[in-house]
Amino acid sequence: KGIRNRVRLRKPQRVALHSWAFAQLGDFIVYTAKRAGVPLVFVDPAYTSQTCAECGHVDKRNRVDQELFICRGCGVVAHADRNASHNIATRGGSVWNAGRESRVPATP
Ligand SMILES: [Zn+2]
Structure with a gap:
């Protein structure tokens, strides 16, 4: 996006x-x-660039500039695109797993 x-x-x-x-x-x-x-699968990309892929802390200031991501919550330093791509992948995994679970009934 x-x-x-x-x-x-x-x-x-x-x-x-x-x-x-x-x-x-x-x-x-x-x-x-x-x-x-x-x-x-399609995911909502909102806040993926402001969310820490390590601890989940969301803050606009986490995204220092075009390339740099520094989490205000846990202090992790990452490349901004790499951090965002992890968030997108995590959301994709959730959507994918939710779809699978809804098709397979839970066995008690
Ligand atoms: Zn963090």
Whole structure:
């Protein structure tokens, strides 16, 4: 998601980046995952760049700059994108597991 905010383009190109480019990227990922037989889940990306992947502390100030993440809760230092990618992966895992659990009835 962050690409939208990071990539700077000349004005006429911004509209395209917001609309069809991202819709097309989404379609392409869905198509490619299906073809390869790879499971695909969508997650809410909100606050993934402000949340600490180690302790879960959420603070806007955790994200020091474009590259640097320093947790105000536990002090962990990480690359901002790497930290955010862990949060996205964790959310993806939760969505995936929730879907599986809902299909498989619990046995007492
Ligand atoms: Zn932390």
